[in-house]
Amino acid sequence: MTDAIVRELRAVLGPDQVLASPADRVTYSYDATYLSHLPDVVVFPASTEQVRHVLAVARAHRVPVFPRGSGTGLSGGSVPLGGIALVMTRMNRILEIDRDNMLARVQAGVITAHLQETVRAQGLFYPPDPGSARISTIGGNVAENAGGPRSFHYGTTGRYVLGLEVVLADGTVLKTGGMTTKNVTGYDLTSLFVGSEGTLGIVTEVTLRLLPPPPPARGTLVASFADLTALGRAIGALAAHPARPTSLEMVDRHCLAVVEAHRPPDIPPGVAGALLCEVLDWPEALAGRLRALEEVCRGVGAVAVSGLADAGAQRRIWAMREALSPAVARIKPTKISEDATVPIAAIPAFLADLEEIRQRWRVNLLVFGHAGDGNLHPNIICDERDADEMSRVQAAIDDIFAACLARGGTLSGEHGIGLLKRRYMPKALPPETLDVMRRLKALFDPDNLLNPGKVFPDGAVEEPLAGRPVTGPTATPRVAAEPHDKGDSANQQPLGGRTA
Numbered sequence: 001m002t003d004a005i006v007r008e009l010r011a012v013l014g015p016d017q018v019l020a021s022p023a024d025r026v027t028y029s030y031d032a033t034y035l036s037h038l039p040d041v042v043v044f045p046a047s048t049e050q051v052r053h054v055l056a057v058a059r060a061h062r063v064p065v066f067p068r069g070s071g072t073g074l075s076g077g078s079v080p081l082g083g084i085a086l087v088m089t090r091m092n093r094i095l096e097i098d099r100d101n102m103l104a105r106v107q108a109g110v111i112t113a114h115l116q117e118t119v120r121a122q123g124l125f126y127p128p129d130p131g132s133a134r135i136s137t138i139g140g141n142v143a144e145n146a147g148g149p150r151s152f153h154y155g156t157t158g159r160y161v162l163g164l165e166v167v168l169a170d171g172t173v174l175k176t177g178g179m180t181t182k183n184v185t186g187y188d189l190t191s192l193f194v195g196s197e198g199t200l201g202i203v204t205e206v207t208l209r210l211l212p213p214p215p216p217a218r219g220t221l222v223a224s225f226a227d228l229t230a231l232g233r234a235i236g237a238l239a240a241h242p243a244r245p246t247s248l249e250m251v252d253r254h255c256l257a258v259v260e261a262h263r264p265p266d267i268p269p270g271v272a273g274a275l276l277c278e279v280l281d282w283p284e285a286l287a288g289r290l291r292a293l294e295e296v297c298r299g300v301g302a303v304a305v306s307g308l309a310d311a312g313a314q315r316r317i318w319a320m321r322e323a324l325s326p327a328v329a330r331i332k333p334t335k336i337s338e339d340a341t342v343p344i345a346a347i348p349a350f351l352a353d354l355e356e357i358r359q360r361w362r363v364n365l366l367v368f369g370h371a372g373d374g375n376l377h378p379n380i381i382c383d384e385r386d387a388d389e390m391s392r393v394q395a396a397i398d399d400i401f402a403a404c405l406a407r408g409g410t411l412s413g414e415h416g417i418g419l420l421k422r423r424y425m426p427k428a429l430p431p432e433t434l435d436v437m438r439r440l441k442a443l444f445d446p447d448n449l450l451n452p453g454k455v456f457p458d459g460a461v462e463e464p465l466a467g468r469p470v471t472g473p474t475a476t477p478r479v480a481a482e483p484h485d486k487g488d489s490a491n492q493q494p495l496g497g498r499t500a
């Protein structure tokens with residue numbers, strides 16, 4: 001990045017909104033994966049107009065722009081490949097809560113939990129509940145169509161997005177959707193931007209639908225299974241039952257082993273896995289509904305089932321689930337969290353595939369996830385400094401996605417493609433579908449300025465998976481990518497690091 005470009009950015013934003021020291025660039029070089037790459041400069045626009053100014057500088061100098069919320073993404077989506085890291089966290093105002101129309105208008109940098117708490121205080125409810133809600137931004141949630149445990153009942157972020165304000169690469173400020181929950185006025189551009197991972201435009205403002213709060217009584221169903229086939233059957237049976245729970249999560253035996261110290265008495269030792277379900281209902285209905293769901297689990301072969309209404313007993317279950325991520329992180333330094341999603345009837349077979357892959361490649365693979373959505377998180381715990389282990393991890397991940405696709409599944413249920421999964425895109429989508437996506441990208445961003453190198457599998461270099469962080473200083477200006485028909489030049493520079 002030349003000093004001249006940094007000076008221009010400082011002139012349009014103000015000096016405290018443009019950082020270019022090595023320490024600052026490192027701070028914005030990674031997300032929640034193990035990937036990292038230095039941006040040349042980091043900018044913090046505070047308004048839609050300032051986002052436009054940044055894009056004008058980027059266009060003039062053909063420098064790529066990498067939108068970023070809080071950097072909690074799990075697919076490398078906000079890892080900057082040089083260029084400008086455009087951090088949205090200063091656009092963090094809740095602009096309006098419209099009680100009468102049950103909607104909120106927020107800037108894209110609002111932290112998800114801040115919105116949840118603010119609307120709750122007004123007797124309203126914003127359902128999407130990614131595990132990262134205390135840190136992630138609404139803009140990042142929209143860009144990844146984030147889900148969470150309650151997506152099983154309430155759906156993912158996209159279901160709540162009524163309208164967007166988006167700055168396009170050419171500086172156009174586009175308004176999509178509106179304030180209504182039904183809207184068939186022309187093409188659904190709002191949905192096009194949901195899940196587009198910062199590749200089509202910078203989301204600056206979001207209009208979100210709100211709901212009334214859920215019923216106040218909370219119950220938890222815990223069901224344990226001696227084999228994964230029975231557990232898989234239970235997922236289908238619970239999902240199809242009229243009493244179906246609000247969330248339907250699973251943990252396999254490898255997860256249970258990691259949190260053995262927190263194992264509640266409701267889960268016997270030695271089981272193959274357990275389902276953890278949240279049930280929200282009216283107090284007078286809760287016990288009956290829990291009983292119905294217990295019956296469902298027993299009917300498909302659960303070895304132990306508890307329907308818990310007692311707050312303390314429930315806390316023990318969810319404390320065990322919350323202990324899982326930190327406990328896993330202590331095993332080895334690298335955690336690769338995949339996001340494979342299959343149709344729910346395929347879950348038993350897919351779980352068997354995963355166990356076989358674990359053994360075939362001798363990797364520490366454990367599975368938890370939003371089972372009711374078929375959205376499993378096969379996690380591989382490894383050490384990226386160990387080349388032999390990482391080559392087996394790479395092979396295991398290839399096999400996980402091959403199995404997932406063979407079972408009718410998809411690459412991502414909620415984390416997006418980013419850098420980590422773009423290599424699998426040609427396997428997941430027919431060429432015509434991928435081609436239409438490329439043409440849409442070229443229409444919105446003809447010079448490939450916005451988040452180049454993400455989602456699409458173009459580029460001569462190998463993917464940065466399996467122990468190859470996208471590291472390294474970028475002393476030279478990262479010139480914006482070539483137009484699409486010449487390929488994705490952000491990928492022309494080796495992504496660096498170690499090979500698997």
Ligand SMILES: Cc1cc2nc3c(=O)[nH]c(=O)nc-3n(C[C@H](O)[C@H](O)[C@H](O)COP(=O)(O)OP(=O)(O)OC[C@H]3O[C@@H](n4cnc5c(N)ncnc54)[C@H](O)[C@@H]3O)c2cc1C
Binds near residue numbers: 066078
């Ligand atoms: C502990 C933990 C738990 C998690 N749990 C869940 C979960 O339950 N469900 C789930 O879905 N995800 C989960 N995630 C993943 C992650 O939190 C989500 O993907 C989240 O939506 C990312 O938000 P962010 O603000 O951190 O975005 P970032 O990581 O900064 O960016 C994510 C993507 O969005 C783009 N982007 C960000 N802001 C904008 C914008 N304003 N305009 C255009 N593009 C933009 C970026 O370019 C990038 O492609 C979890 C992550 C962690 C670390």
